[in-house]
Amino acid sequence: MVDLQSQYARIQPQIDKAILDVVSSAAFINGPEVKTFQSDLEDYLGVKHVIPCANGTDALQIAMMGLGLEPGDEVITADFTFAATVEVIALLNLTPVLVDVDPNTFNIDLESIRKAITPKTKAIVPVHLFGQCAQMEEILQIAGENDLYVIEDTAQAIGADYTFSDGSKKKAGTIGTLGTTSFFPSKNLGCYGDGGAIFTNDDDLAHTIRGMVNHGMYKRYYHDVVGVNSRLDSIQAAVLRLKLPHLDEYCRARREAAKYYNAGFRDNPNILTPVTEKCGEICDTCDCHVFHQYTLKITNGRRDAVHEHLNDLGIPNAIYYPVPLHRQKAYLDDRYKEEDFSVTNALSDTVLSLPMHTELEKEQQDLIIRTVIEAVEQS
Numbered sequence: 018m019v020d021l022q023s024q025y026a027r028i029q030p031q032i033d034k035a036i037l038d039v040v041s042s043a044a045f046i047n048g049p050e051v052k053t054f055q056s057d058l059e060d061y062l063g064v065k066h067v068i069p070c071a072n073g074t075d076a077l078q079i080a081m082m083g084l085g086l087e088p089g090d091e092v093i094t095a096d097f098t099f100a101a102t103v104e105v106i107a108l109l110n111l112t113p114v115l116v117d118v119d120p121n122t123f124n125i126d127l128e129s130i131r132k133a134i135t136p137k138t139k140a141i142v143p144v145h146l147f148g149q150c151a152q153m154e155e156i157l158q159i160a161g162e163n164d165l166y167v168i169e170d171t172a173q174a175i176g177a178d179y180t181f182s183d184g185s186k187k188k189a190g191t192i193g194t195l196g197t198t199s200f201f202p203s204k205n206l207g208c209y210g211d212g213g214a215i216f217t218n219d220d221d222l223a224h225t226i227r228g229m230v231n232h233g234m235y236k237r238y239y240h241d242v243v244g245v246n247s248r249l250d251s252i253q254a255a256v257l258r259l260k261l262p263h264l265d266e267y268c269r270a271r272r273e274a275a276k277y278y279n280a281g282f283r284d285n286p287n288i289l290t291p292v293t294e295k296c297g298e299i300c301d302t303c304d305c306h307v308f309h310q311y312t313l314k315i316t317n318g319r320r321d322a323v324h325e326h327l328n329d330l331g332i333p334n335a336i337y338y339p340v341p342l343h344r345q346k347a348y349l350d351d352r353y354k355e356e357d358f359s360v361t362n363a364l365s366d367t368v369l370s371l372p373m374h375t376e377l378e379k380e381q382q383d384l385i386i387r388t389v390i391e392a393v394e395q396s
C-alpha cells in the first residue's frame with residue numbers, strides 16, 4: 018500500500034547523517050532535534066503550540082486528559098474510523114457516543130452529531146478521514162452552541178487545508194480546541210518508528226499538556242497532576258525535521274496519483290471515486306484532500322470479489338474499515354441502534370482502498386486500474 022523504501026532512498030544521505038548525529042550526541046530524549054522539529058511544525062501549521070508525544074493514540078488520550086474530561090462525560094465521534102479514536106475515550110472511562118458518517122466524504126455527519134448531544138456531552142472528536150477535513154465550520158458552530166470542546170483527529174490529514182466560507186484557510190488540526198496527529202511510518206508525515214503530537218492555540222492548555230506528557234511535572238520531581246510518559250524521541254524528531262520540508266511535495270504527489278486514479282475509473286457506473294467536500298470530484302489546486310487513503314466505493318456488490326482478485330494477483334489493496342466501530346466486540350453497547358448507522362454499515366461492505374503513496378508510477382496505476390475494472394465487471 019505504501020513504498021517507504023523509495024521515499025527514503027531520495028533523502029537517504031541527509032537522513033543517515035541526522036540519525037548518526039543524534040547517536041553520537043547521545044541526546045536521545047528531548048534533544049535539540051525535538052525542539053527544532055516542534056517549532057518548525059508550529060510554523061508550518063500556523064499554530065501556537067505543538068506538543069510532541071509518543072504516538073497518535075497517546076495524543077488523543079492526552080488531549081482528553083488535558084481538557085479535564087471526567088468519567089461519565091460523553092464524547093461524540095465517528096463510527097467509521099480507526100479504533101484508536103474510540104479506544105482512548107473508553108480507556109479514560111468517558112462514554113463514547115459513536116455516530117454515522119457522510120456517505121460521500123466518509124466524515125462525521127452533522128445531523129447525527131446534533132441528534133447525539135445530551136446534557137452530558139463534553140466534546141466532539143471529528144476524524145479527518147483518509148486525508149480530508151470534516152465539516153469544521155459547522156462543527157465549531159454546533160460546539161459553540163452547546164459549549165463543547167472539539168478535538169480534531171488529524172492522524173490521516175496532516176498538511177490538509179480547510180477553507181472557511183469567508184475564504185480564509187487553516188491547516189487541519191489547528192481549527193478546534195485541540196488537534197492530534199500520528200507520525201506512524203505510513204502516515205503522510207511518517208517517522209521511522211512511533212511518534213505523535215498535539216496542537217493548540219490555547220496557552221494554558223498547552224502548558225497543562227506539556228506537563229502531562231512528562232509525568233505531570235511542571236517542575237522537576239514535583240508532580241502536580243497525574244500524567245503519562247509520552248515522548249517523541251530525538252531520532253524520530255531528526256527524521257521528521259528533515260521530512261517536514263517535503264510534506265507539501267508529498268501531498269502534491271498523492272493528489273496527482275488520486276487524480277490519475279479518478280480519471281481511470283471515470284464513467285464506470287459501478288465504481289465511485291473519492292469526492293472532496295468543497296472542490297468536487299478532482300481537486301487541481303488546493304490541499305483540501307491529502308489522500309492518506311485513496312478509497313473507492315464498489316457499488317455492484319462485487320467489493321469482496323475485487324478484493325480477492327487483487328489479492329490473488331499480489332496487488333496491494335485494503336478494506337478500511339471492514340467493521341464499523343459500533344459492531345466491534347470491545348465497543349458494543351445497547352444504546353446503539355442499527356438504523357442509526359445505515360451509512361457506516363453500507364460503507365463497510367463497499368469500500369476498497371488502493372495503493373497510495375508518494376512514489377506511485379503511472380504504469381503501476383494503469384495495471385491497478387485495469388485489474389479493478391476487470392474484476393468489477395466480471396460476473
Ligand SMILES: *Cc1c(COP(=O)(O)O)cnc(C)c1O
Nearest residue numbers: 072073074099101172173199201
Ligand atoms: C493512525 C491513527 C491513529 C493512531 O495513531 P498511532 O500513532 O498509530 O497511535 C489515530 N487515529 C486515526 C484516525 C489514525 O489513522
